[in-house]
Amino acid sequence: MNQAPGNTPTVLVVEDDPTINQALTDRLGAEGFRVLRAFDGPSAVVAHDEQLPDLVVLDVMLPGFDGLEVCRRIQAVRPVPILMLTARDDETDLLVGLAVGADDYVTKPFRMREVVARVRALLRRVERAQAMTSSSLPILTVDGLSIDRGARRVTVDSVDVHLTPLEFDLVLALATEPGIVRSRDQLMRDVWGWSDAAGTRTLDSHVKALRAKIGGHRVRTVHGVGYALVVES
Template sequence: MIENILVVDDEQTITDLIEIYLKNENYNVTKLYSGQDALAYIEHEKVDLAILDIMLPDMNGFTVCQRIRENHHFPVIMLTAKDEETDKITGLTLGADDYMTKPFRPLEMVARVKAQLRRYKKYQPMSKPDEGIISYSGLVMNVNTHECWLNEATLSLTPTEFSILRMLCENKGKVVSSEQLFHSIWGNEYYNKNNNTITVHIRHLREKMNDSVEHPKWIRTIWGVGYKIEK
C-alpha cells in the first residue's frame, strides 16, 4: 500500500522540494499552504504522515498539531525555521513525533519520514504476532489498535509515546537507554547524546500517567543510563 504524506507549508519552494524527493520514494504527496486547509483535508482524507511547518499564514503549526492529536494518531514531523530549542520542545509536547530545522537536507528528511512510517505501521519490537495485548499492573496496551488504558481510563498517547511505553513494558525490569529507545523506534543513525527528543517524550508520558521523577510509579530514571519500568 502506498502511503499518503501531507505537506503543510506556505513556502511553495519547500513543498515542491519535499514532493520531489518523496515521490521519488513512491509516496503519494498532498501539498497544502494553510492550517485551516490542512485540518479540513485531514477530516476527509486518509493521511499516513504529516510534515507541518510551524509558521503558517492563518495559524501556527503548534495549534494545527494540537488539533490533529484530538482525533488522529499518525506521525507528525514539524519544520522549524530556527534552531530554537523551545520550538522543538513545544512541538514534541503538543504531540509531534519529530522535528527538522530549515534548511534541511532532503535525504535526511526522507530518512526521517521512512523511520516514522516504519515505526507507526510496521514496528513490532520483541513481540510475537499473536501477542496483541500488553497488560501490567493496571496498564493495558492494545498493540494492534494503538489504544491504551491506565486503571481503566483511556490514555491518549501519540504514536511515539505509545512505542516508548510499549518498549519499556516489554523490557520491564531492565534498563533501556535513550540511545536504544531512539534507534529501536526511529531506526536511523542521527542520534547524538545532546538529542533531548526521548527526554521530552518521557516527560510528557509521565504527565499523562500522573507519574513523577522523584517518586515514580511507572517510569524510573536511571541517571546516566536510561529508563525502566520495575518488574
C-alpha cells in the same frame, strides 16, 4: 495505512515557503511518495480531511493558524504520524508540539535526506503498530500501569490515560522489560526505527511528556545510558 493505488504512501507537505515546499515535494516524489501540498493552516486541515494522507510533514509557523493548531485538529479526526519542521529550538515549543500529537521534528535548516529517513521510519512504525493490533495479545501490567496492546489503551491505577501513538509505543517498549535499563539507542531503534545523536533530544522530550501523563516516578533516568520503567520492590 490509507495508501494510494499501488501501495504508494501519501504524504501531505504543509509549508508556507514556496521554495521549501517545492523542494520537499520534489524530493519526496522522487523517493516514490504521492505528495499533496498546502501552504497555510486552514488549507492543510482541508487537505487532510479530504485526502486522508498516511503522513504529514508540517511546518510550525504558518499563516491562518499555526502548525500546532493544525496538529490538534488533525489528531482530533484520526491518528496520523506527523513530522514537524521548526525554525525554533526552544524546548517548550517542542514539548507543546509533542503534546498535541507530533511524532518527531526536524529543525531548520535541515537535510533532505534526513527528512526522507524520518518519514520512512515513521511509516514503518505505523506498519509495526498495525501488525501488533490484536485482541489476543496479553495485557501487560506493571505496578498499576496496564497496557492493552490490542486496543492500544493504557490505564494508570484503573484510570484511562490518553497517549499519543508514539507515547504508547515508547511506554510499551519500556514495559516489555520492566526494571531493565534501555539505552537511548535501543529505544530510538525500537520505537522510531532509526538512531543517531540528533535523535536523543526527540526521545528525551517524549519521555518528559510521558512522565507527565503516567507519573514521573514510573520512569527512571540512568544518566549517560537511558531509561527504565520502575518496578516497586
